[in-house]
Amino acid sequence: EAAVTQSPRSKVAVTGGKVTLSCHQTNNHDYMYWYRQDTGHGLRLIHYSYVADSTEKGDIPDGYKASRPSQENFSLILELASLSQTAVYFCASSGQGAYAEQFFGPGTRLTVL
Amino acid sequence: GDSVTQTEGLVTLTKGLPVMLNCTYQTTYSPFLFWYVQHLNEAPKLLLKSSTDNKRTEHQGFYATLHKSSSSFHLQKSSVQLSDSALYFCALPSSGSFNKLTFGAGTRLAVCP
Numbered sequence: 206e207a208a209v210t211q212s213p214r215s216k217v218a219v220t221g222g223k224v225t226l227s228c229h230q231t232n233n234h235d236y237m238y239w240y241r242q243d244t245g246h247g248l249r250l251i252h253y254s255y256v257a258d259s260t261e262k263g264d265i266p267d268g269y270k271a272s273r274p275s276q277e278n279f280s281l282i283l284e285l286a287s288l289s290q291t292a293v294y295f296c297a298s299s300g301q302g303a304y305a306e307q308f309f310g311p312g313t314r315l316t317v318l
Numbered sequence: 319g320d321s322v323t324q325t326e327g328l329v330t331l332t333k334g335l336p337v338m339l340n341c342t343y344q345t346t347y348s349p350f351l352f353w354y355v356q357h358l359n360e361a362p363k364l365l366l367k368s369s370t371d372n373k374r375t376e377h378q379g380f381y382a383t384l385h386k387s388s389s390s391f392h393l394q395k396s397s398v399q400l401s402d403s404a405l406y407f408c409a410l411p412s413s414g415s416f417n418k419l420t421f422g423a424g425t426r427l428a429v430c431p
Contacts (some may be wrong), residue, residue: 209361236417247324247363247407247421255417263418295361303416304350304369309361 208232209310211296224283226313228296236299237279238307239263239271241292248295254279255301269311286317320345322410323421331398332430336354339393339425341382351384351391352409352419362407365393402428 209230218224230237236255240248250263252271260271268290270282283290294313299305321344331337343349350369356362366377367386368391375382382393391404405424412418 238418248419249421250418264420299417301417304367304411305417306367306413307419308390309363311348311361 207261209296209298209308210308211294211310211313213313214311215296215314215316217318218283218286220317222286224237224286224317225294225313226281226283226294226315228281228310229277230279230298230310231277232298232300232307232308234298234307234308235276236262237273238297238299239279239281240295240297241265241290242295242312243292251281251294256281287313288317290307291315291317320404320410320413320420322408322420322422324406324408324425326425328421328426328428330430332396333400335392336396337398337427339406339408339427340381341391341393343389343391343408343410343421345410347413349384349389350411350416351382352378353382353391353393354407354409354421356405356407356424358404362405363365365406365421398427400428400429400431403427 213239238253239251254260254273272280296310297307352367353365354362355365368375408420408422
């Protein structure tokens with residue numbers, strides 16, 4: 206079965222610190238995504254990638270960077286974490302076809318203090 | 319731009335009753351709509367999808383019909399079960415990139431005994 210894993214599963218960070226969230230997929234999918242989930246806002250796209258060594262901005266990229274060193278791995282980087290970035294972060298992957306199903310990882314709960 | 323509206327934040331029902339979760343959308347292209355479901359502390363996963371006007375799509379007892387005339391894709395079930403308690407998201411591919419999804423804010427369905 207398709208698999209997307211995320212690490213860490215939860216993290217507490219200090220304001221101004223650097224945070225790296227990692228995602229790994231074994232689906233052989235070209236597309237990978239990072240979303241954040243906040244109550245009342247559903248899932249919002251931060252960054253995505255359709256090929257290794259390239260990333261694209263999503264709908265809310267400010268304050269976040271992304272890195273896709275290989276087809277399997279996609280990281281989300283918060284260079285200077287802020288209180289407003291406290292949220293649950295989901296990684297997802299999908300195939301290349303238009304309207305392809307997205308497969309989500311289990312999520313990372315990030316708390317910035 | 320593209321948008322998805324889910325008007326109910328919370329729907330509470332007694333087991334065995336029917337349910338309809340509303341989803342309306344705005345887009346400039348011929349739409350393809352998704353419903354994703356997220357159970358407590360789990361990852362979102364695809365429930366059903368459709369791009370065919372006026373055709374009912376079913377999965378796991380849930381069904382939805384895309385109505386392009388009213389820009390709607392409401393999710394229904396004739397008899398809810400306790401296990402249906404979850405967060406339900408309606409989603410629409412972006413007109414700029416069909417692999418990007420715009421999610422609604424989500425509707426939480428709580429089923430009581």
